[in-house]
Amino acid sequence: MKLLRILSAFVTIQVVLTLPTYLQFHNLLNVQNPFIREDSIVRSDFNEWLSQQRSICFEGIINNIGGISNTLDDKEVAGGAVIASPSKIKPNYFYQWTRDAALTIKSLLFHLDDTSFKDNKLISIVEAYIENNYYLQRLDNKSGKFDDNDRSGLGEPKFLANNKVFDENWGRPQRDGPGLRAIAIMQYLRLLDKYEKSVSNEFLKSPEFIYNEILKPDLEYVVKNWPNEGFDLWEEISDMHYFTSLTQLRALKDGIKFATQYQDYQFLNELQSSFTKLKYYIENESGYKSNVLLHLVESPNHFIQGKRGGLDAAILLGTLHSHNLEDGDYSDIPFDVNDVYLLNTLTALVSDMKYRYPINRNKIGFDRAIGVAIGRYPEDIYDGYGTSEGNPWFISTASAAEIIYKFVYKLNATQQDLIVTRFNIDFYKQFSKDTQVGHVITYDSPKYREVILSLLRYSDSFLEIIKDHVDNQGHMSEQFNKYHGFMQGATDLTWSYSAVWNALRWREKVTKNINIE
Numbered sequence: 001m002k003l004l005r006i007l008s009a010f011v012t013i014q015v016v017l018t019l020p021t022y023l024q025f026h027n028l029l030n031v032q033n034p035f036i037r038e039d040s041i042v043r044s045d046f047n048e049w050l051s052q053q054r055s056i057c058f059e060g061i062i063n064n065i066g067g068i069s070n071t072l073d074d075k076e077v078a079g080g081a082v083i084a085s086p087s088k089i090k091p092n093y094f095y096q097w098t099r100d101a102a103l104t105i106k107s108l109l110f111h112l113d114d115t116s117f118k119d120n121k122l123i124s125i126v127e128a129y130i131e132n133n134y135y136l137q138r139l140d141n142k143s144g145k146f147d148d149n150d151r152s153g154l155g156e157p158k159f160l161a162n163n164k165v166f167d168e169n170w171g172r173p174q175r176d177g178p179g180l181r182a183i184a185i186m187q188y189l190r191l192l193d194k195y196e197k198s199v200s201n202e203f204l205k206s207p208e209f210i211y212n213e214i215l216k217p218d219l220e221y222v223v224k225n226w227p228n229e230g231f232d233l234w235e236e237i238s239d240m241h242y243f244t245s246l247t248q249l250r251a252l253k254d255g256i257k258f259a260t261q262y263q264d265y266q267f268l269n270e271l272q273s274s275f276t277k278l279k280y281y282i283e284n285e286s287g288y289k290s291n292v293l294l295h296l297v298e299s300p301n302h303f304i305q306g307k308r309g310g311l312d313a314a315i316l317l318g319t320l321h322s323h324n325l326e327d328g329d330y331s332d333i334p335f336d337v338n339d340v341y342l343l344n345t346l347t348a349l350v351s352d353m354k355y356r357y358p359i360n361r362n363k364i365g366f367d368r369a370i371g372v373a374i375g376r377y378p379e380d381i382y383d384g385y386g387t388s389e390g391n392p393w394f395i396s397t398a399s400a401a402e403i404i405y406k407f408v409y410k411l412n413a414t415q416q417d418l419i420v421t422r423f424n425i426d427f428y429k430q431f432s433k434d435t436q437v438g439h440v441i442t443y444d445s446p447k448y449r450e451v452i453l454s455l456l457r458y459s460d461s462f463l464e465i466i467k468d469h470v471d472n473q474g475h476m477s478e479q480f481n482k483y484h485g486f487m488q489g490a491t492d493l494t495w496s497y498s499a500v501w502n503a504l505r506w507r508e509k510v511t512k513n514i515n516i517e
């Protein structure tokens with residue numbers, strides 16, 4: 001016995017010492033690892049991994065929020081502040097980005113809704129986030145001031161973790177932030193309504209206070225600034241952007257409901273007229289839908305000037321964050337998950353990145369649709385620390401999966417036949433080989449079910465890639481290297497956890513009634 005114990009202690013020491021190198025090879029070769037630690041994720045069982053990873057993602061989000069985190073120092077991070085990553089050097093992501101924070105809070109809100117609004121700790125953290133943003137909104141910064149006529153200060157992309165202003169050079173303003181924050185806050189107000197709850201946070205007082213003091217300024221920003229160029233969500237180029245315009249349109253749409261509820265009629269008029277104009281712009285003037293391409297274009301002026309090809313995972317994100325069947329009818333917002341141009345965008349991204357990133361080479365030559373690791377956009381050269389070569393991102397790969405899950409969910413919910421046209425044939429051919437232009441695949445026919453199953457296998461194959469590249473504890477950084485597949489860039493990236501969590505949630509929603517074994 002004693003000998004055994006000594007032996008096992010020895011083995012443990014050996015394992016600890018050599019584990020990182022060993023596991024690296026394990027990742028590479030994708031072989032069973034006899035030394036997997038007990039708290040390691042189970043990669044060999046997809047379903048088991050799905051549920052483990054979902055909790056790890058949730059915990060990953062919580063740990064990056066001030067006041068609730070088990071790992072952050074309360075003295076460094078304001079309560080309710082959502083930091084992008086705990087990484088302070090190489091790269092320094094120890095900031096609160098308006099975008100990352102709002103998108104992440106949305107995941108928490110989905111969870112609150114899925115669990116019938118019972119988790120008081122989570123409720124208090126969401127309210128702390130809203131309160132904290134009241135303070136951030138009012139800070140004078142390099143984008144402008146809160147009290148400026150056009151609310152220009154709200155276009156500031158990020159703040160320090162302790163609520164101080166970030167005053168170095170940066171790609172500013174970024175005009176997606178206020179709309180995204182408004183969307184998140186309105187999602188919370190809808191939950192309060194749905195579960196007939198009042199606001200608990202003393203500072204926030206009431207939904208009406210939140211509407212007047214926090215929500216309305218963000219919506220005013222959108223009303224005044226949607227026609228103006230700004231930096232994209234990747235913080236690199238100034239232009240008009242699909243992601244920004246679509247999410248702004250969604251914010252205006254939700255805002256209309258609240259302005260109506262609060263009988264804020266003059267502002268309601270402004271919201272309605274901005275909605276109509278922005279929708280017209282998106283559909284007819286922007287160039288997001290070009291005359292020459294079958295896919296959508298993220299930053300049209302850069303496309304026209306030949307500086308970008310237009311393909312970008314931001315398009316997937318723009319669609320995901322501006323549409324949700326659960327929240328009601330968004331049919332007057334263009335480019336939902338079943339839009340042919342949107343689906344073609346996904347197909348085009350996959351075709352490009354399959355060849356662009358060497359780790360995808362084993363996905364070439366299949367006769368069925370198969371997911372690959374997806375990066376931000378083909379021309380990307382940001383490697384997570386500086387610039388060299390772009391890599392696949394967890395956010396982009398998870399978004400590809402989520403698009404397909406939501407698409408299948410929508411197909412089931414609307415029970416529509418699939419009509420194959422010359423615009424979508426390339427998409428459907430991947431799921432049913434003998435498909436031809438003019439075919440009608442009737443709802444719930446055997447052929448229809450075959451397509452649905454292949455679609456779900458396709459979305460699962462993106463998640464499989466994520467499974468292969470998270471570390472052994474299910475942690476995620478921003479990117480994984482395009483040659484060897486190891487993670488790089490900011491560690492424990494909040495947005496990676498949120499994006500993967502969302503995809504996992506949609507998988508669960510859509511597969512509830514469908515057996516995909």
Ligand code: NOJ
Nearest residue numbers: 233234235236382386387
């Ligand atoms: C940091 C930004 O956050 C990232 O999106 C961008 O690609 C690089 N800077 C470019 O240098």
Ligand code: NOJ
Nearest residue numbers: 084097099100233234235
């Ligand atoms: C760089 C990304 O490009 C940007 O979208 C994000 O907001 C920041 N990193 C922080 O995660």
